Amino acid sequence: xxxxxxxxxxxxxxxxxxxxxxxxxxxxxxxxxxxxxxxxxxxxxxxxxxxxxxxxxxxxxxxxxxxxxxxxxxxxxxxxxxxxxxxxxxxxxxxxxxxxxxxxxxxxxxxxxxxxxxxxxxxxxxxxxxxxxxxxxxxxxxxxxxxxxxxxxxxxxxxxxxxxxxxxxxxxxxxxxxxxxxxxxxxxxxxxxxxxxxxxxxxxxxxxxxxxxxxxxxxxxxxxxxxxxxxxxxxxxxxxxxxxxxxxxxxxxxxxxxxxxxxxxxxxxxxxxxxxxxxxxxxxxxxxxxxxxxxxxxxxxxxxxxxxxxxxxxxxxxxxxxxxxxxxxxxxxxxxxxxxxxxxxxxxxxxxxxxxxxxxxxxxxxxxxxxxxxxxxxxxxxxxxxxxxxxxxxxxxxxxxxxxxx
Amino acid sequence: xxxxxxxxxxxxxxxxxxxxxxxxxxxxxxxxxxxxxxxxxxxxxxxxxxxxxxxxxxxxxxxxxxxxxxxxxxxxxxxxxxxxxxxxxxxxxxxxxxxxxxxxxxxxxxxxxxxxxxxxxxxxxxxxxxxxxxxxxxxxxxxxxxxxxxxxxxxxxxxxxxxxxxxxxxxxxxxxxxxxxxxxxxxxxxxxxxxxxxxxxxxxxxxxxxxxxxxxxxxxxxxxxxxxx
Numbered sequence: 001x002x003x004x005x006x007x008x009x010x011x012x013x014x015x016x017x018x019x020x021x022x023x024x025x026x027x028x029x030x031x032x033x034x035x036x037x038x039x040x041x042x043x044x045x046x047x048x049x050x051x052x053x054x055x056x057x058x059x060x061x062x063x064x065x066x067x068x069x070x071x072x073x074x075x076x077x078x079x080x081x082x083x084x085x086x087x088x089x090x091x092x093x094x095x096x097x098x099x100x101x102x103x104x105x106x107x108x109x110x111x112x113x114x115x116x117x118x119x120x121x122x123x124x125x126x127x128x129x130x131x132x133x134x135x136x137x138x139x140x141x142x143x144x145x146x147x148x149x150x151x152x153x154x155x156x157x158x159x160x161x162x163x164x165x166x167x168x169x170x171x172x173x174x175x176x177x178x179x180x181x182x183x184x185x186x187x188x189x190x191x192x193x194x195x196x197x198x199x200x201x202x203x204x205x206x207x208x209x210x211x212x213x214x215x216x217x218x219x220x221x222x223x224x225x226x227x228x229x230x231x232x233x234x235x236x237x238x239x240x241x242x243x244x245x246x247x248x249x250x251x252x253x254x255x256x257x258x259x260x261x262x263x264x265x266x267x268x269x270x271x272x273x274x275x276x277x278x279x280x281x282x283x284x285x286x287x288x289x290x291x292x293x294x295x296x297x298x299x300x301x302x303x304x305x306x307x308x309x310x311x312x313x314x315x316x317x318x319x320x321x322x323x324x325x326x327x328x329x330x331x332x333x334x335x336x337x338x339x340x341x342x343x344x345x346x347x348x349x350x351x352x353x354x355x356x357x358x359x360x361x362x363x364x365x366x367x368x369x370x371x372x373x374x375x376x377x378x379x380x381x382x383x384x385x386x387x388x389x390x391x392x393x394x395x396x397x398x399x400x401x402x403x404x405x406x
Numbered sequence: 407x408x409x410x411x412x413x414x415x416x417x418x419x420x421x422x423x424x425x426x427x428x429x430x431x432x433x434x435x436x437x438x439x440x441x442x443x444x445x446x447x448x449x450x451x452x453x454x455x456x457x458x459x460x461x462x463x464x465x466x467x468x469x470x471x472x473x474x475x476x477x478x479x480x481x482x483x484x485x486x487x488x489x490x491x492x493x494x495x496x497x498x499x500x501x502x503x504x505x506x507x508x509x510x511x512x513x514x515x516x517x518x519x520x521x522x523x524x525x526x527x528x529x530x531x532x533x534x535x536x537x538x539x540x541x542x543x544x545x546x547x548x549x550x551x552x553x554x555x556x557x558x559x560x561x562x563x564x565x566x567x568x569x570x571x572x573x574x575x576x577x578x579x580x581x582x583x584x585x586x587x588x589x590x591x592x593x594x595x596x597x598x599x600x601x602x603x604x605x606x607x608x609x610x611x612x613x614x615x616x617x618x619x620x621x622x623x624x625x626x627x628x629x630x631x632x633x634x635x
Binding site: 001004011015312313315316317318319320321322323324325326399400403 | 459464485491492497505507516517521522564
């Protein structure tokens with residue numbers, strides 16, 4: 001019998017194709033939005049995770065202002081003293097559990113020239129110190145890294161990334177060739193190994209010069225960020241404590257003064273990122289949820305219309321032996337199928353668009369299985385909720401009145 | 407002596423649509439034997455529709471007793487009434503009441519869906535019922551592809567399919583021309599000859615002529631109960 005009721009429901013949905021489709025639209029859009037947002041968020045999260053893990057397993061950052069903050073107390077942060085170049089050596093020397101400290105010197109949007117060829121104004125110039133290569137995540141593919149003499153004496157050497165090489169020296173070995181940045185001539189001594197792209201950003205579009213030349217080209221930066229690497233993962237908490245003590249001593253802070261600098265670990269970034277993702281999630285859920293609510297009202301409405309239209313049919317079914325439950329279940333199934341079909345189409349389009357986006361862009365969007373399962377069961381639930389009232393109404397119809405209905 | 411299929415004892419039905427009570431049925435007692443062919447006649451408002459609804463278990467009386475095939479109908483709940491309608495009664499309506507978008511076969515097998523008959527058996531029985539009413543060649547047609555007479559034949563086949571105790575026809579020729587009306591009434595005659603119990607509600611004397619016994623209702627009471635010779 002349930003199979004027959006299923007049959008009745010499906011055929012009645014397909015007899016009104018356009019109407020059924022329009023009714024499903026709200027559900028389709030709601031489910032699609034949820035799936036898409038979910039896919040985007042998951043993609044975003046995994047990219048962020050990749051990015052963060054590149055920070056190096058044992059490292060944290062020292063900055064003047066909080067890296068990610070939602071409090072509006074910027075004036076307080078602005079008044080803090082700058083973190084300067086010299087801090088790096090001081091921290092490195094005084095903290096037992098700190099292995100390396102490097103200043104983060106980066107300048108985006110530069111142009112590199114060689115002969116009559118030039119790159120777009122998109123190259124990232126890094127100011128390197130002796131240990132920069134260890135924390136940068138880059139490896140040398142050919143040539144060599146700067147020697148300490150070169151760094152200290154400011155010899156105008158440069159190491160270039162794969163994309164810069166491809167643009168300027170397509171078919172020749174770039175080592176010992178010369179390039180110009182901001183009018184300064186550099187001799188290429190090394191080539192970085194390829195890193196690929198992330199978030200559509202070409203991470204091989206970089207060069208590294210000595211920090212000396214970096215400051216010569218772009219001016220002495222008053223405030224810099226420091227990247228610190230602890231000896232190993234276990235020693236991170238100790239290293240952080242030591243760093244705080246060292247910084248407070250440098251700054252001459254009294255015991256009850258607040259820290260006037262920020263230390264951000266990978267976990268901090270992770271947590272903050274998760275908070276942001278949580279907010280996006282909530283937004284996506286409420287947009288999708290509202291669409292689903294509207295969709296379910298649509299389903300309920302169309303079920304009520306359908307019951308009015310088919311009052312005589314209900315009367316007939318009752319007269320040939322259907323009981324209240326049979327009628328109720330028939331319309332409930334119809335509502336559930338309608339909503340479920342909308343859900344399936346929504347899942348299909350959502351997953352399809354997510355696939356399309358990750359194929360045609362560098363952003364990987366993945367709809368996790370549990371989202372699909374949730375969306376699926378959610379659409380069944382919506383069908384039940386939207387269908388229950390019309391179904392009860394249909395079941396309660398008096399067969400005599402229903403048969404007489406015009 | 408044949409046993410009574412229907413035993414109605416002093417049935418009353420009152421409605422209170424407004425302030426005043428309306429006595430649609432005002433103390434009706436009636437016995438109907440298996441295999442009878444009865445016409446119930448009366449002007450509109452005489453209570454014949456109410457009587458038919460009660461006999462057909464679509465409605466229950468306000469007071470009085472109704473036994474149908476040894477079921478004590480007035481004590482039954484909605485589910486049990488639905489089962490009685492399914493097994494014991496075959497309805498034929500003035501307006502045919504066919505499912506517009508379903509084939510003749512599907513329309514005929516409808517009662518069997520609610521008695522859990524397997525789909526292959528349903529089909530088999532629907533085909534034989536359609537053949538019985540002379541529509542062996544119209545089985546896959548939808549109602550809009552059938553004439554009025556053919557539609558009513560489909561409805562009769564639907565009424566027959568579950569081998570009910572009574573076929574209950576409410577103005578079965580009301581929407582048909584006189585020639586087709588006679589065809590349908592002849593069909594009822596044939597069914598009667600096969601041993602079916604038939605009750606036809608009508609206000610047309612010509613139609614009542616076909617029955618063997620005619621019951622006249624007036625103001626909710628039996629006015630005359632005549633055996634046609």
